[in-house]
Amino acid sequence: MTEKTVLNATHRALGARMVDFGGWDMPINYGSQIEEHHAVRRDAGMFDVSHMTVVDLHGARAREFLRHLLANNIDKLKVHGKALYSCMLDERGGVIDDLIVYYLGEEFFRLVVNAGTRAKDLAWLERQAKAFGVEVKERPEFAMIAVQGPNARAKVLGLLHEVDRPRIEKLGKFAAAAAQGPHGMPLFVARTGYTGEDGFEIMVPAEHAVALWEALVAAGVKPAGLGARDTLRLEAGMNLYGQDMDESVTPWEANLGWTIALDEGRDFIGRAALEKQKAAGVPRVMVGLVLDDKGVLRHGQKVLTASGEGEILSGSFAPTLDKAVAFARIPAGEPGAIRVDIRGREVPVRLVKYPFVRDGKPCEGI
């Protein structure tokens, strides 16, 4: 049985093409994926991300628990409302999931984890939390709408209660706060996203989600499907769990080294394995590729380098760049001239530093 978000009928009424996404019936586009992509880069678009899993952690030792659970250091969060991106690793250093954690109180943290990993994440959290006496509480009563784009914040601010506006307008990047939306509905507004644009991700009680969505449409925010979300995050250089990393990959091999905090004396799950791999030499690296010729880089295509074969992880036509880009995992070492096997043809590609796009514009060297 496929699950439906509270906005399902709204998507269908808008003429969305629906697909199964990790067991959820979700809109892939409402007509043109490319137009939706551009709407987010140039103005403001929104995504129903209610399928994502919200989990609250309560307990006197919640922070201590997160020090142990996460590869990034929860102690970077010093101010209420601040958020942190982190991997959750198994003992072998493999990535169980990537997530965002919000600091809402000394005894209260909120996690947002992926939809496709919900069951195993909850099981892992329950198991690890026991020793710390931390309560793990899923919050399925929340819907979530991501409003993204250069004009996204302004359009959202216009819908908030006026007493909340100045405070939410000043909200820093990667921070969240409560606010009142249309008709006084209670919102949890986070200045985060998965597109490389500014904007908010808004949690809203399910019973108010349709009204919020409609108010956003009326404010000129264009509905966008998961198709555009995927090309936007790829251009922005953001990993997709399940495609770019999973348990068989360490953060070093997924270009997520920046999220590993090897602070002294903090014994987080997977740390020993990560340190061991680092000392021995990380065997594979994740790189960005650009195809200047015609054609499209796709997941699963073989990548040929001087140091051996690799494969394309996420690959797609990138609408902002009008050419194909990809993440690939290749053997460490000097790669030489890189080629990708596209239907039996060896096509030369360029290795680049990514993100490919930031704040609406191609990055230098792309």
Add this chain to the structure above:
Amino acid sequence: MSEIPGDLKFLKSHEWARAEDDGLVRVGISDHAQDQLGDLVYVELPEVGSAVKAGSGAAVVESVKAASDIYSPVSGEVVAVNELLNDKPETINEDAFGEGWIFLVRPSDRAELDELLDANDYEELIENEDH
């Protein structure tokens, strides 16, 4: 979605064939197919002069989502390709049964045309697919 022109014949895999007055067969994909694929971003055209075989891959269309083989409805020699698609693959999204044609074949066996679905059969096929 646009009306299916009555003079077209179809493969189940959504390619159309139109027998032109000069005996050549023009090939494209249906409006239903382009709608399913979404925005097209690249078309790999066959080479002019190459041989194509009925039911075998002759071209590739790539949408943002995926790459799809395009099968030739008839056997023969490719005598022209729609060069417009090199720069404007989205022409197929805009006009699948017209300006968005893909290649033109000099058929070696015109009887193959009779084995294709007619417009009514094809319409029935996609209606059933939607349910």
